[in-house]
Amino acid sequence: MIDFTVRIGVFVLIFSSLIFWQWYWPRASLLQWKQRWRHNISLLMIGALCVRIIQPLLLSMVALFSHNFGLFSMLGLPFWAVFLLSILLLDCLIYWQHRLFHRVPFLWRLHRVHHSDPELDVSSAVRFHPIEILLSLCIKALAVWLFGIPFEAVLVFDILLNASAMFNHTNARLPVKIEAWVKTILVTPDMHRIHHSRLSLEANSNYGFFLSIWDALFMSKRNHALEGDENLKIGLPESKTYQPASLKEVLVMPFKTFKRSR
Numbered sequence: 001m002i003d004f005t006v007r008i009g010v011f012v013l014i015f016s017s018l019i020f021w022q023w024y025w026p027r028a029s030l031l032q033w034k035q036r037w038r039h040n041i042s043l044l045m046i047g048a049l050c051v052r053i054i055q056p057l058l059l060s061m062v063a064l065f066s067h068n069f070g071l072f073s074m075l076g077l078p079f080w081a082v083f084l085l086s087i088l089l090l091d092c093l094i095y096w097q098h099r100l101f102h103r104v105p106f107l108w109r110l111h112r113v114h115h116s117d118p119e120l121d122v123s124s125a126v127r128f129h130p131i132e133i134l135l136s137l138c139i140k141a142l143a144v145w146l147f148g149i150p151f152e153a154v155l156v157f158d159i160l161l162n163a164s165a166m167f168n169h170t171n172a173r174l175p176v177k178i179e180a181w182v183k184t185i186l187v188t189p190d191m192h193r194i195h196h197s198r199l200s201l202e203a204n205s206n207y208g209f210f211l212s213i214w215d216a217l218f219m220s221k222r223n224h225a226l227e228g229d230e231n232l233k234i235g236l237p238e239s240k241t242y243q244p245a246s247l248k249e250v251l252v253m254p255f256k257t258f259k260r261s262r
């Protein structure tokens with residue numbers, strides 16, 4: 001229960017601070033925010049409900065099978081080392097999971113819901129299809145089990161990941177000099193915008209959500225949009241103007257076949 005309260009508390013605090021940031025210093029004018037917020041917040045609610053049902057089940061399964069199991073417990077490392085390694089490992093896993101969701105056709109069907117947002121702002125950070133959320137949860141549970149990742153590290157990582165996802169979807173930008181420094185470690189809004197481009201080449205770069213080191217290490221980092229950051233077109237890759245008109249359309253997107261360049 002403490003875990004749940006901390007998660008919600010931090011979420012509300014960071015979400016409202018970022019709304020404040022993008023409200024006073026918007027990067028681009030948001031013309032469709034009402035409809036987008038309706039879709040994105042609805043997805044947040046549906047996703048949260050699914051997680052609330054499935055998570056206790058997964059956790060008890062992991063607890064049941066992970067008794068003295070897991071790579072970390074075999075290595076006999078001190079807690080602080082296990083904690084730091086777990087954070088790095090989980091973030092690296094999320095990076096590769098994200099790359100996989102772009103590469104594998106049936107996973108892309110789910111993930112393209114996130115990319116169908118025609119504008120970006122803090123609410124885009126929660127725009128995920130519930131099936132993608134449940135799949136991510138299973139992948140994470142598997143890693144927790146295999147490596148014996150401690151509960152504290154999972155909680156801190158989840159908070160860091162959610163906070164940075166909200167931060168890098170915000171419709172605002174850091175001052176140029178600070179941004180150049182921050183993006184050597186963290187994924188910034190300028191970096192993540194490029195990942196939301198309608199150009200496939202750009203959408204297949206900057207996969208990180210928290211640390212930017214993985215994009216640098218695995219050579220997927222792109223510092224600027226091909227036609228300049230100001231001319232970047234946000235939306236579903238390989239489409240010109242596509243945007244879902246209703247929540248139902250958002251939810252059935254994975255099961256529809258799309259023609260290119262709509």
Ligand SMILES: [Zn+2]
Binds near residue numbers: 098114
């Ligand atoms: Zn993506």
